[in-house]
Amino acid sequence: MLKNLIFVVICLVAGGLRAQEPSAETATIKLRVTGLFSPEREQDLREVMLLIPDATLKSIDYGAAEAVFEYDPKKSFDKAKPDKIPERLDNAVRTHSHSTFGIKPLSATPADKLQTVEIGVLGLDCKGCALAAYESVARIEGVMQATANFKAGLVTAKFDPEKTNKAALEEALTRARVDLKKPAP
Known part of the structure; x- marks a missing residue:
């Protein structure tokens, strides 16, 4: 029992895993991330996302300042409608990062x-x-x-x-x- 608990804690700390029930249905969303001004900030963002139970950071594209987030539409952000997810995620990220990170829609201007x-x-x-x-x-x-x-x-x-x-x-x-x-x- 203690050995299993230690393993779970190590996984949570080292891998950023969350002890949640797996969901059969998850959704992903790609958004711009503000505050990602240096490569070192990627780890800062990963740490902030560990504090937000409603979404998981799946990947970061530092060069484009974009990230892919995963969430459960049936549970996350009080079952918010898909068009409200960016706003809810932005609020959570700003709160947990003391407003040093933010979330915005993807750029409408082609790269x-x-x-x-x-x-x-x-x-x-x-x-x-x-x-x-x-x-x-x-x-x-x-x-x-x-x-x-x-x-x-x-x-x-x-x-x-x-x-x-x-x-x-x-x-x-x-x-x-x-x-x-x-x-x-």
């Missing part, structure tokens, strides 16, 4: 229509600073994905050029008191 820009920045010396720089850019309408790499001193954004541009991203960073690297003469 081949997005532009990518890298902006050199100074002073991002910790995860909190990187989060602040990331959030200042990610909140701009038209930005579909952003990263902030404090080690490399770069903020990268994929955006819809019909909705925003590099100058608007740089302005947002400046307003957030992030110092931009000056171009080499």
Whole structure:
């Protein structure tokens, strides 16, 4: 008995498994994840999802800032209708991550229509600073994905050029008191 309990605890901690009754019917949903600004944040998201009993994180695509979640439509989120699942999942993720992660619908703009820009920045010396720089850019309408790499001193954004541009991203960073690297003469 004790041996079985120890095995279950090890599985829960190491593998992120949940002690739930298996369901014959599960649904999956693919959504954008905000707050996924560096590869290290993937583990943070996995840990947050362990706190949410209504959904399971199945996979993360860091490059697209998207994830696939699994849930039981008959039990999860008080049997919410499918169109309400993203909102309910967003609320749960925001609550358990202290609003450092969020959930949004997938981008309506095709990936081949997005532009990518890298902006050199100074002073991002910790995860909190990187989060602040990331959030200042990610909140701009038209930005579909952003990263902030404090080690490399770069903020990268994929955006819809019909909705925003590099100058608007740089302005947002400046307003957030992030110092931009000056171009080499």
